[in-house]
Amino acid sequence: MKVLRAKSAGFCWGVERAIEITRDYAHQGRKPVYTDGPLIHNRQMMEKLSEEGIREVGDYQSRANIAVNPAAPGENPVMVVRAHGISPERRNYLKSLGMDFKDATCPDVGIIAGKIRLHAKKGYATIIFGDKNHPEAIGLLGYTEGRGYCITSKADIDALPALERVCMVSQSTMFMHEFAELSEYARQKFKEVLVFDTICQATKDRQTDVVALARQGAQAIVVIGGHHSANTVKLASLARLQNLPTYHIETAAELSPEEMKKFTVIGVTAGASTPEFLISEVCAKLEAL
Ligand code: SF4
Numbered sequence: 042m043k044v045l046r047a048k049s050a051g052f053c054w055g056v057e058r059a060i061e062i063t064r065d066y067a068h069q070g071r072k073p074v075y076t077d078g079p080l081i082h083n084r085q086m087m088e089k090l091s092e093e094g095i096r097e098v099g100d101y102q103s104r105a106n107i108a109v110n111p112a113a114p115g116e117n118p119v120m121v122v123r124a125h126g127i128s129p130e131r132r133n134y135l136k137s138l139g140m141d142f143k144d145a146t147c148p149d150v151g152i153i154a155g156k157i158r159l160h161a162k163k164g165y166a167t168i169i170f171g172d173k174n175h176p177e178a179i180g181l182l183g184y185t186e187g188r189g190y191c192i193t194s195k196a197d198i199d200a201l202p203a204l205e206r207v208c209m210v211s212q213s214t215m216f217m218h219e220f221a222e223l224s225e226y227a228r229q230k231f232k233e234v235l236v237f238d239t240i241c242q243a244t245k246d247r248q249t250d251v252v253a254l255a256r257q258g259a260q261a262i263v264v265i266g267g268h269h270s271a272n273t274v275k276l277a278s279l280a281r282l283q284n285l286p287t288y289h290i291e292t293a294a295e296l297s298p299e300e301m302k303k304f305t306v307i308g309v310t311a312g313a314s315t316p317e318f319l320i321s322e323v324c325a326k327l328e329a330l
Contacts, residue, residue, distance in 0.1 A: 047250035053243030053313035055147025059124035081314040082270035128183020160208035171212025214272035255283035259308030266312030273312030
């Protein structure tokens with residue numbers, strides 16, 4: 042079987058950076074190394090990190106209080122902030138836990154937070170094109186000074202109160218074409234709307250590459266990555282929009298050889314939090330068919 046692998050498949054720079062920061066602590070013998078919720082949205086990678094002494098605490102959305110044992114003699118704990126970022130309130134909470142604190146928020150998310158904070162201070166309301174239950178959007182809402190709204194549709198925009206001055210941004214992993222459409226809609230609806238396209242370049246590259254796989258002749262697309270990973274879920278839905286059979290899997294074990302044998306050319310891509318070992322395994326399994 043011919044396997045077309047997307048150029049951008051796998052870790053983005055923000056995920057690589059967060060892993061490196063966290064691993065550095067573990068490899069220096071620092072312990073315990075905690076992460077506030079999953080550092081990245083990939084279960085297999087989090088399991089690998091846990092074997093290296095990195096311990097996920099808290100909850101998926103980084104909202105719950107954290108119960109950790111007081112440091113034992115010789116321990117020097119550190120709390121690492123996830124790549125998705127957190128709200129200022131959560132930051133204060135983590136700092137109050139009395140252990141070292143290291144921010145591994147992706148700088149691209151930090152830029153979004155900065156834009157929101159700057160405009161919120163000037164009195165702008167914030168519209169975030171994003172999933173209100175996703176940790177990144179939850180964190181970003183914390184910068185809006187209580188005037189932030191998450192939307193994913195025109196109906197959501199219609200349901201907003203009358204807003205005078207609006208700063209509109211996107212969660213980093215959303216669809217480019219949807220953001221363009223919804224920001225245009227918001228512009229028509231409200232008096233002053235400043236639009237910042239904050240979908241990160243890593244997301245844009247991965248979305249562009251899925252469309253390219255279809256053009257290169259892929260008869261089906263395999264998308265590898267966590268079922269909780271927003272950018273992976275988006276890649277799978279973009280692949281379906283190309284009218285191609287699409288298989289969103291986390292590991293090679295989920296691939297059915299019988300199903301795959303229906304095709305002679307398969308496109309493979311992976312979310313920004315999918316480690317290389319999972320991608321290589323899938324490609325090898327497909328190539329062997
Ligand atoms: S997907 Fe984008 S925003 Fe998210 S960690 Fe990667 S580079 Fe950063």
